[in-house]
Amino acid sequence: MPNQRLRDALLRNTLGFDEVAKATGVDPKTVERWITQDRTPYPRHRHAIAAMVRETETYLWPDAVAPEKKKEINESEVVQVYAHRHAVPQDIWGHLIEQSKISISILVYAGMFLVDNPALIKTLRQKAENGVRIRLLLGDPASREVARRSEEEGIGKTTLGAKIRNALAIYKPLAEVPGVEIRLHGTTLYNSIYRFDDEMLVNTHVHGFMAAHAPVLHLRRLSGGDLFETYAESFQGVWDGAKPPKW
CATH class of the missing domain: 1.10.260.40 (lambda repressor-like DNA-binding domains)
Incomplete structure (x- = not known):
């Protein structure tokens, strides 16, 4: 074949x-x-x-790649493990965004902690203008999956949807910027994924806990490894089935 x-x-x-x-x-x-x-x-x-x-x-x-070699490479792809997302140093987020030269891909439901940084929108706009492809995947606020996740986090059925709408309002100025694409997904989100070229932060989701209190894997892509690639393919699968928001 x-x-x-x-x-x-x-x-x-x-x-x-x-x-x-x-x-x-x-x-x-x-x-x-x-x-x-x-x-x-x-x-x-x-x-x-x-x-x-x-x-x-x-x-x-x-x-x-032989299985034993692949196992060794996969282990080396893990740069750091954080017990909670809030334990990831703020300068790590800033460094990963700033060093991105090719693409930034983000898969979340709301990800409101990102827009707590008042410079984020300006930074993403500048990155796009410099040729970096920006892909933002947020949850569909009207989807059953978002309502279910909101209830599982113990914040009420409609709270997460409201957070997403707030995030969309903040990201809206980027909607017309060449190189920036924003889509909504209605999938069960097992992990939030933040990819910056060949580095990635994966925020695992734990039932009954808000994402900020769940673990994060810092991964770096290595040739021959497939841990990073697994999450990259997962992002692409969600992206392919998502749709642009109706502004």
Whole structure:
């Protein structure tokens, strides 16, 4: 079977066989076989291609890395574990936003703590103007999932929906900024995800606790690992099914 993931990654980055062949030092026919016949390149070639298309080896070649090596890489992707979201230092959030050069992706229900920073909207606007892709995924305030989560947190059925509407009002000035996309989702949110290029903060959700009191994983993407990739794919799945708000 063809390697569709590799094919799509090259297409997204407008890379042809000749360019990949030149970067890896092989014949263009070899590159073609990597795609059409799903041949697995040598590790040095996988590293080079993964870097070119900004994907992990695990995503492009799921079976290429031995289980024991993958386990080691996955453990190394964990930078820090915080017992509670409120324990994450504020300068970590600021640093991750400021250093982002390619994309910022946020998946929450409301995420009101983010907009407590009065400079956030201005910072995101500047990032977008500098070519950073901004994707903001908030909960649909009218969805059953948001109402259920609100009740589970013990704050009343409509409170979380009201928080989301407040967040939307704050983010609205970004709606017309090129490079910024805002969507609403109606999924059961198992984790809030905050991705900044190849780093990510994952706020796990715990039944009966507000997100601020639940643990956070600080992850850094490594080639060959799939812990970071798991959450990245989860974000994409929610994004694909979400819709823009009706302002």
